[in-house]
Structure formats: C-alpha cells, structure tokens
Amino acid sequence: MKIEKQLIKKDNPDYQIIGDAIKSVESVVGIDAKHTHILIINKLLELDKKLDKISKQLNKKMAKKKKQK
Secondary structure, eight states: OOOOOOOOOSSSSSHHHHHHHBOOOSSSSBHHHHHHHHHHHHHHHHHHHHHHHHHHHHHHHHHHHHHHH
C-alpha cells in the first residue's frame, strides 16, 4: 500500500492565502509562530470534534448490528 503525502502545492491559491495569514515582517524567520500554532491547534480541535462525531455514529451503528443478531 502506497501512502502519498498530501502537501499543498505552490500553485494552489490557498498556498498564498495561508502564507499571507502567517507571515510576519517582525519575525526573524518570517512567520508569526504564535499565530501559526494557534491555527494548527484550532484545526486539530476541529478534527478532534469531527472524529468524535464519527466515532459516536460508528458506535451506534455497531450497537444496532449487535442487537439485530
């Protein structure tokens, strides 16, 4: 099984939007680390909520199947 990385390409319009959102002229490395980390953590929290919802739905379906047997 081959797993491909899903990296954003530079020609993707979102690449520039994300770059603009995290850039900082005051930073030595050119990005606002705090803002970048907040964006990442926020996205992880969103994913956690989605996974929790999916898990609950799956558990309900599995419980239904057990009852049917």
